[in-house]
Amino acid sequence: MKILIVYAGILQKSGGMQHACCEMANAFAARGDEVAIACGGGDLKTSFFPLHPDIKIYSLISESPVLDPDKAVIGRHISPLNKLIRESFRAFSKKKFHEWNEKCKCRIVKPYLNSAFSDFKPDVIIAYNSDAVYYAVAAMGEKIPLIGTNHVELKRAFAEMGKPEKKALSCCKAIQVLLPSQKKIINEFCPGTACEIIPNIVPENQRVSNGNHKKLLFVGRLTKAAKRPHLAIQAFEKVALKFPEWKLEIWGDSRGSERYLEEMKNDIVAHHMENRVIYKGTTTDIQSVYEKSAILVCPSEHEGWGLAVTEAMSAGLPIVAYKSCAGVNELVEDGYSGLLVDDGVEPLAAGLVELMANDTLRKTMGANAHQAMKKFSKDKVWEQWFRMVDRVAGEIRTYNNS
Structure with missing residues (x-):
């Protein structure tokens, strides 16, 4: 054919x-x-x-x-x-x-x-x-x-x-x-x-995170109106002092969004977070990135299908996302494979704190997330x-x- x-x-x-x-x-x-x-x-x-x-x-x-x-x-x-x-x-x-x-x-x-x-x-x-x-x-x-x-x-x-x-x-x-x-x-x-x-x-990832890495991830195109990585940065900035060992990595294509990227970098500098919030660009081996991380934060307003969300879940990462986000709220089961929170920076930060502060909860949700993706x-x-x-x-x- x-x-x-x-x-x-x-x-x-x-x-x-x-x-x-x-x-x-x-x-x-x-x-x-x-x-x-x-x-x-x-x-x-x-x-x-x-x-x-x-x-x-x-x-x-x-x-x-x-x-x-x-x-x-x-x-x-x-x-x-x-x-x-x-x-x-x-x-x-x-x-x-x-x-x-x-x-x-x-x-x-x-x-x-x-x-x-x-x-x-x-x-x-x-x-x-x-x-x-x-x-x-x-x-x-x-x-x-x-x-x-x-x-x-x-x-x-x-x-x-x-x-x-x-x-x-x-x-x-x-x-x-x-x-x-x-x-x-x-x-x-x-x-x-x-x-x-x-x-x-959703490829079944054999390289699964052990949940011990003190690293948050954002993965996706750098678009202000839809993916909204600036909200992930702002949420992390609110809690970073309480968790000095943790870092946030931003992975995604910035072509066409150079001004937006510059805005985020300026915000990072203003909050003295240059060594803790890092823009990494793109990679052909995102699975290795997931394996060495602990939580994926998804601040998207909407998705057709949260591809980064499902990839991260397959790698054993729990998700913190908005409960209003179509295309994610049908993939993440609140309280089981991640946390679905109300809109806004404060609820997103609170969700991150809940998982960053509780190793057992984070690892359990990560294991649940990995198991949930096998149906795809x-x-x-x-x-x-x-x-x-x-x-x-x-x-x-x-x-x-x-």
């Missing part, structure tokens, strides 16, 4: 969707399928996460490689006039802003996506999130069976989503979601479209994906041959 994955981002970044996209491509390639990825820019040969050598990469913005990370982003290719119109919409309607932005990006992507379709001739398309679904439908209509995936917080996404994206979702032969609450939202907005809960894979094993998740793709492709073949 020939499977084309459409992903509007760039593979050179270290984010959760890039990771999930590459893992999926590798899984189907290992099964013996012919796989290609149509994505933003990049060198069209490599990605941050390993890819099977037989997987072909197409660009959604150019016929040739685009190596500049800024220029590799689809949105950078919107014309100045369309950007001006977009910003005029922003002033009075976030939905209109989003709809115009996606229409402009779709016009950029459509010819290159058509070219990828013509060259690769896929049997099935898997589109990562509603924007990729929209682009695929605009380019090919319903000629090729389409599976939409979800890796964002859906309630927020639908609140901002324009009519063209919503209409495109109804063209999917199936939509995959990560969590039970997300299926309810799909059933509300896309009634009649088949929806299946297939979680992300590679074999179980890919078997669900293989069945869904085969079913969709089989249904379309039957329809086309009837």
Whole structure:
């Protein structure tokens, strides 16, 4: 079978969707399928996460490689006039802003996506999130069976989503979601479209933390509006004097967030925490980082799926996160595998103190977290994906041959 994955981002970044996209491509390639990825820019040969050598990469913005990370982003290719119109919409309607932005990006992507379709001739398309679904439908209509995936917080996404994206979702032969609450939202907005809960894979980590390391972690993109690592820093600063042996490490991609990173560094200096709060950048071996840490703090406002949360749990780390955070509050069981606290810096700091001060509680919750992640094993998740793709492709073949 020939499977084309459409992903509007760039593979050179270290984010959760890039990771999930590459893992999926590798899984189907290992099964013996012919796989290609149509994505933003990049060198069209490599990605941050390993890819099977037989997987072909197409660009959604150019016929040739685009190596500049800024220029590799689809949105950078919107014309100045369309950007001006977009910003005029922003002033009075976030939905209109989003709809115009996606229409402009779709016009950029459509010819290159058509070219990828013509060259690769896929049997099935898997589109990562509603924007990729929209682009695929605009380019090919319903000629090729389409599976939409979800890796964002859906309630927020639908609140901002324009009519063209919503209409495109109804063209999917199936939509995959990560969590039970997300299926309810799909059933509300896309009634009649088949929806299946297939979680992300959580690799079973054999290198499990012993809970003795005096280290807190934040892992994720450095985005102020969603991931909010500054809250982790502020919470640690409130309790650091009581726990002089502990440190906080910040791991994540800061590209595009340089000003925000500078703000956090200034705050760290102002609180004389330069030796205790450390920005580490990115790594291809995050599992070793988890193994030598004790607690993961997740101050996110929302997640589609807390990838860093599940990776850390698999490595035996308890989590401190907000109970209001969709995509995390269905993965962390409060009082069992971590602590879900009220919004704000003070409750986050109090949650950290509870685990930092109690070795037994911290280690017990870490062991529980490790055990809880076993239900997301590679074999179980890919078997669900293989069945869904085969079913969709089989249904379309039957329809086309009837």
